[in-house]
Amino acid sequence: MKYSYNWLKWYIPDAPEAEELADIFTYHLAEVESLEKIKDGKEEDTIFDIKILPNRAHDLLSHQGLAREMASLLEIKYNDPTPKYKITKSKPTKLIKTIETPGCRRYMGRIVRNVKIGPSPDWVVKHLESIGQRSINNMVDATNLTMFDCGQPAHVFDLSKVKDLKLQVRQANPGEKITLLGGEEKTLNETMMVIADDYGNSLDIAGIKGGKYAELTAETTDIILECANFEPKSVRKTAQALNIFTDAKKRFENDLSPEVAAFGMTELSALIAEMCPEAVFEDIVDVYPSKPAPRKLSFRTEKICKILGLDVAANAIGDILKRYHIEYSENGGVFEITVPDLRLDLTMEEDMAEEIGRVLGYDKVKGTIPKIDFKPKGNELYAKIVWARSKLLNDGYSEVMTTSFKDKGKVSVLASASDKNYLRENLSDGLKESLKLNQTNAPVLGTDRVKIFEIGTVWTPSEEMRVGYVGKTEIKETTLDEFYKEMPKDFSLIERNYNLGAKFKMWPLYPFIARDLAVWVPEGTKSSDVEKIIKENMGDMVIRGPELFDEFKKDGKVSYAFRTVFQSYERTLTDAEINEIMAKISDKLKECGWEVR
């Protein structure tokens, strides 16, 4: 989620500078995916994109949520906006809201009359635009602002469209249709929840997206505010089935506490009161079938220390709990806390270990190598693989790895992001392609004999480990067990010395040109003398060589044959330019008195 530094500072005015804050997020909370500095006229702001993961999506997907967390972490002041959100006058109401399904855990509504749809105040537009949201009109903006401010998704209906002032949350009827805001029509089924009237009209896909039916228009004067809470699994499944992804859905699917709805309603009302001072508010209708009981959690200081591998004193833990306004009692290092409503992630001792660990900072944990009373056994499969690889390498085969995905096979995968939907049933097909590629590149590889192998799994359709290899003759492929049967009884692994510190050199992506050159020299002349001349005149686009590949003596003369491979990192080389280079080399060799063949 995107957070505006300036917006956060409304709540935590003593927050450190943006860069420092970003580091604090990283080491005590969550990953900062990006930091962007924006300028709006003379005002500067920093926008953090923080990756809030499912464990803290309950309470941190809002500016107030993040600000409260920072206030506790850094022990700085938090400006609680609640006192500002007082609606002084509220009239009795005839609004009726009912819950007809257990999937709705709280349903709040409020009638507001005499509003005027229009543009939002500047500060609202600034807030929304800073985090990449569009300003639409004052009412819609108020619902969005509420969500990004306190975390409660909210909705507004045109009252004139709500028959009898009755709204209910129920399961959809099979095949029930709804036209969404924006015009798209969706067909629902009975696993999905809707907000509806008593006449079979659905106004909203609960927790996900609103419908066109009760959409606000420029003429709207009376509205119904709604803050509700829905069961996470249902919202998630519905949204996935209908392929709709909204910020509201994201919050509900991660499980939002029903307690937030009340605060959301208060904030939304206050926003509207500010934007429309003539608005007349009616009493809030709150259907809250079962308020969750306060959750208690007991944990031991010694368990925290044991998990972290760090000595933490009970009073250090107590300090952290105080900072986070968590009520607790402690006796002999055993704590009992009342878990804050929004902290759905704190359910067991291990959660508290993480809480204490991250607040203190994991840099406090020092590394120690453990010693356990355990005798590891050899792994038979791995031993066979290592032997097979060793044998093939020793016999001159080079190892390749090819893809497990093919366009035919006995096992198929669904909805692949590529066009290869099958798991390979053999290694040979992949080896064939690899052989062709490597034979084409043989001059660059410096060999005229390409011998390759692969050890890997295939599906016939059952999973099988195979060995495939090919050299001069046709491709051979057997199961690893079959191949392993040939292991001699006195086998031992060949010690190999690899230069593990080597640096990889990427090869050019342009075609190469290989040229051979042979020259007669008097007996006694060293091949290195010929090589020197070639090297001096071959230019700087040689990827391999000159390499001596043939030599023989005849009539007091020696013939040396060299191969040189040209390739550029920037372009395709032309025959003409290589011909020129070869001609130059020939001339220089002739100048030495040698006969170019």
Added chain:
Amino acid sequence: MSEENKKGLPAQAGTIHPLSLLAEEAYKVFSDMGFEIATGPELESEWYNFDVLNVPKDHPARDMQDTFVIKDAKEKVLRTHTTAVIARAIEQANKEGRIPSAFISVGKVFRNEATDFSHEMQFYQIDGGMIGENISLSNLKGVLAHFYKKMLGEDVEVEFRPSFFPFTEPSIEVFAKFNGKWLEMMGAGMAHPNVLKNIGLNPKKYQCLLFGGGLDRIAMIKWGVPDVRLFYQGDLRLNQI
């Protein structure tokens, strides 16, 4: 013609795939620390890939990995991590009375996502776990710092950042400093009590460290290979070690 080349191999020996070499090196480091090598199927059950590891159906945490689902086999998936192998190994070890224990596994894993220079549909992961009565986050740091120093050089530093995985609590993102830059290397943490319960162990008695990350990534950082897709094109020009 049987003189040995610089590598101490017969002159006509073939070249090894860099990932095989790295896997062998990694296994050596962990074996020296007392870990047992574990292997498991690439086509895994949903149970071991997700459910055992506390990744419930219909939970946003399932979104954290792009999974290949198999046609006509709803309960099977191409494994998205080798953590499933570690879970199987510890479960089996418990049945055999071999607790405390430690396991390490390198294997091919699969992710159903678009490919680019740092993403492929198949790649190698290295996963490990150590279970005992006193295993802690401090041990996790010790083990991983040692491993990355062996892989990337003695100058490497390792740090832990807060994260979330459904199978660990606390959950950690492991970063290593290489050539002056902090690079994300692995996910890790202490096994979630539900994971231990699911494989038959008492979470009140035992603690288990878990870690897992890409082997390809280590190879790319260590040797400067610019594109992960190069590992699987069957091109011998890759074999430069």
